[in-house]
Amino acid sequence: NAGVTQTPKFQVLKTGQSMTLQCAQDMNHEYMSWYRQDPGMGLRLIHYSVGAGITDQGEVPNGYNVSRSTTEDFPLRLLSAAPSQTSVYFCASSYSRGSVSGANVLTFGAGSRLTVL
Amino acid sequence: TQLLEQSPQFLSIQEGENLTVYCNSSSVFSSLQWYRQEPGEGPVLLVTVVTGGEVKKLKRLTFQFGDARKDSSLHITAAQPGDTGLYLCARLRANNLFFGTGTRLTVIP
Numbered sequence: 001n002a003g004v005t006q007t008p009k010f011q012v013l014k015t016g017q018s019m020t021l022q023c024a025q026d027m028n029h030e031y032m033s034w035y036r037q038d039p040g041m042g043l044r045l046i047h048y049s050v051g052a053g054i055t056d057q058g059e060v061p062n063g064y065n066v067s068r069s070t071t072e073d074f075p076l077r078l079l080s081a082a083p084s085q086t087s088v089y090f091c092a093s094s095y096s097r098g099s100v101s102g103a104n105v106l107t108f109g110a111g112s113r114l115t116v117l
Numbered sequence: 118t119q120l121l122e123q124s125p126q127f128l129s130i131q132e133g134e135n136l137t138v139y140c141n142s143s144s145v146f147s148s149l150q151w152y153r154q155e156p157g158e159g160p161v162l163l164v165t166v167v168t169g170g171e172v173k174k175l176k177r178l179t180f181q182f183g184d185a186r187k188d189s190s191l192h193i194t195a196a197q198p199g200d201t202g203l204y205l206c207a208r209l210r211a212n213n214l215f216f217g218t219g220t221r222l223t224v225i226p
Contacts (some may be wrong), residue, residue: 004159033213040126042205043160043216050212058213090159105150106214108159 002026006091006109013081013116021076021112023091029107031094032074033058034066036087037111043090049074081116088113120144121206121217129223133195138220140206141188147209149189151180154203154219196224 033048045058152160166182
């Protein structure tokens with residue numbers, strides 16, 4: 001049981017290049033999300049998905065695209081990288097779709113550190 | 118807009134000391150979670166609090182949810198170097214969890 005797997009762990013891009021951060025989970029979780037983490041700003045939600053074929057925007061979606069063709073995979077695409085996208089990116093998943101009772105527990109990947117020059 | 122404010126932002130203490138970190142908001146939470154993140158890893162859930170006034174204990178960690186469900190605190194007794202990390206609170210809103218800015222704790226041996 002691998003949990004949430006992110007690749008690559010490190011990546012350096014030049015401004016304007018495109019790339020995809022991969023995220024896969026083997027827990028049959030319905031909900032998946034992408035966060036970015038910057039110093040002093042905590043984790044900010046980029047995009048999320050409540051199931052295959054369904055995606056939606058979070059707090060900071062500009063410059064990023066996502067798709068959810070399978071339950072297991074939730075890739076994050078940068079179409080034209082900018083230095084402002086230098087960050088550590090975390091993928092997370094949970095079984096619950098969201099509950100008033102607070103049962104939504106996120107399992108995070110180990111992160112992908114992206115540097116845009 | 119940051120929905121959750123955490124304080125202090127940084128905390129450095131000696132092994133064996135006690136400490137408290139705070140998570141505050143101007144709005145009411147339906148529930149709140151605390152996570153700990155170690156360098157090079159993703160955050161890991163410590164606890165979920167749901168009921169106003171609720172107190173939960175996890176070994177030397179005590180979590181409290183304010184009576185009005187607008188704030189929460191994490192108290193660590195006799196801190197150990199293994200407690201070093203970034204402590205994050207998070208609230209559930211719609212389908213998603215939104216995180217505070219975090220408190221970075223360093224426990225010096």
